[in-house]
Amino acid sequence: MARSYAVSFQNQTISATAQMAQVFVNPGTSCSLEFLRGWLSQAGSTTSNMESVALQTQVTAFPTLTSTTPAKLNFLDPASQITGATTGAAGTSGTVGSVIGAGTKSAVYNDNFNILNGWLWVPTPMETIVMNAGAASGLGLYTPAGAVSTPSWSGGMTYQER
Amino acid sequence: MSWEIESQSEALRKLLPFVTPRKEQVHITESYISVPPALIITDEYNQVWTLGMSVAPQGKSPDGEFAFPILRNGFEVDCIASRLERRNGKVRAFTRDGWRTWSNRFNSFM
Numbered sequence: 001m002a003r004s005y006a007v008s009f010q011n012q013t014i015s016a017t018a019q020m021a022q023v024f025v026n027p028g029t030s031c032s033l034e035f036l037r038g039w040l041s042q043a044g045s046t047t048s049n050m051e052s053v054a055l056q057t058q059v060t061a062f063p064t065l066t067s068t069t070p071a072k073l074n075f076l077d078p079a080s081q082i083t084g085a086t087t088g089a090a091g092t093s094g095t096v097g098s099v100i101g102a103g104t105k106s107a108v109y110n111d112n113f114n115i116l117n118g119w120l121w122v123p124t125p126m127e128t129i130v131m132n133a134g135a136a137s138g139l140g141l142y143t144p145a146g147a148v149s150t151p152s153w154s155g156g157m158t159y160q161e162r
Numbered sequence: 163m164s165w166e167i168e169s170q171s172e173a174l175r176k177l178l179p180f181v182t183p184r185k186e187q188v189h190i191t192e193s194y195i196s197v198p199p200a201l202i203i204t205d206e207y208n209q210v211w212t213l214g215m216s217v218a219p220q221g222k223s224p225d226g227e228f229a230f231p232i233l234r235n236g237f238e239v240d241c242i243a244s245r246l247e248r249r250n251g252k253v254r255a256f257t258r259d260g261w262r263t264w265s266n267r268f269n270s271f272m
Contacts, residue, residue, distance in 0.1 A: 006215075010179050036228075037215075041180050041201045046189060071177055073215055111199065116189050118180065118201025122213065124227050154180055158215065 004036070005070035005080040008156025009095035011043070012066075018146040019105065021056075021063040021088070021097035023157045025070075026138030027131045028091025030081045035129040037158040038141050041118030044152030052145040053119050055109040055129065057137040062087060063101035065094025073158065081161060088138055095155070097140075105142070115149060130162070174215065174236065181236040183208045196247040203248045207266070209234055211246055211253055218242040224258050232271075239264075241271045 007025055014022055022040065027033045040053055069084035070093055085092035088101065108129055113119035123129070131139050141157055175182055180202055191203045203211040214231040223229035227244040232255055241262065243255035253264040255271055262271040 004215075006177060008177060036217075039180075039201050043180075075173070113199060117191060117195055117203075120198040120201040120213070122198045122228055122230075154178075156178075 002034070002160040002162055003077045003080070004073040004158055004160050005082070006073060006156050006158045007068050007070050007082075007093045007095065008154070009066070009068060010154040011152050012096045012154070013151045014096055014143070014147050014153045015098060016146045016150050017100065019100050019142060019144055020146070021058070021065065021100070021140040021142050022153070022155050023095050024058070024063055024065055024088050024097065024138055024140035025082060025093040025157060025159060026062065026088055026090050027133055027135050028081055029134045030091075031161045032130055032132045033082075033159045034162050035131070035139060035157055035159045036123070038121040038156070039119060040113075040141065040153070040155040042115050042149060042151075042153045045115060045149035047149070049115050049148045050112050051115050051119075051148055052110070052112050052143065054107050054111070054142045054144045055121070055139060056105045056107050056142050057131075057139055058088075058101060058105045059103040059137045061102045062089060062138060063097040063140070064088070064099035066096045066098075068093055068095040103137075106137075108139070110144070178215075181210060181212055181233050183210050183235055191248050193249050194247070196245055198245070203246055203253060205248070205253060206251070210236075213243070213246065214238060222258055224256060229258070239270065
């Protein structure tokens with residue numbers, strides 16, 4: 001059975017800059033990654049507001065992030081092949097971007113949501129996104145228009161190693 | 163020697179803090195909001211509803227969709243569904259057997 005991991009952050013102040021990566025996972029050379037879930041929510045504002053969100057790929061130069069080590073979803077599994085890093089380089093993951101990175105971004109999935117309700121992406125089996133081992137780009141969860149309210153955000157993505 | 167055993171559900175609530183209620187009621191989800199694409203539904207009792215992380219086996223899922231255990235305040239409520247919806251003040255779940263509605267009286271989906 002494939003091993004599942006989550007890269008997430010909680011209760012963080014995110015950047016209001018447009019096109020910022022909030023979660024970014026870049027496959028390494030050892031295994032492909034199948035993305036199964038993404039989510040984003042906030043607890044800092046009680047005002048109804050719409051927010052844009054996107055799943056995008058990005059090639060180098062990658063975003064600068066806070067290093068985040070993937071968490072195991074099955075505690076018996078070994079640690080993920082992906083490791084935490086701030087650079088977004090191959091084989092690494094991070095959250096809460098601080099620098100956009102000049103690399104070209106390609107949107108895979110665009111959406112909008114009300115910040116009071118949060119956003120959850122759960123693809124049907126045929127809609128999962130697979131980033132192959134050795135891919136030139138990583139996949140990230142972005143706020144394309146910038147955050148309308150920045151404090152107390154949580155979010156993440158889960159993936160399976162294949 | 164002291165033993166500290168952390169259950170998987172406790173670890174899940176640490177990993178995903180949004181599955182538990184906030185300290186005070188700040189928002190009741192409007193009607194016709196569904197999960198997904200919304201992340202959570204908050205009802206008038208400040209119960210937070212969302213879908214869990216473990217994928218249900220195919221025999222328990224609605225055809226063609228991933229299904230997950232339903233979490234209420236971070237705890238599973240013994241129902242597997244692909245969608246949650248708030249309608250007419252009730253929380254409904256789309257299961258393999260169709261739509262089921264949460265009953266606070268019976269503490270289960272009916």
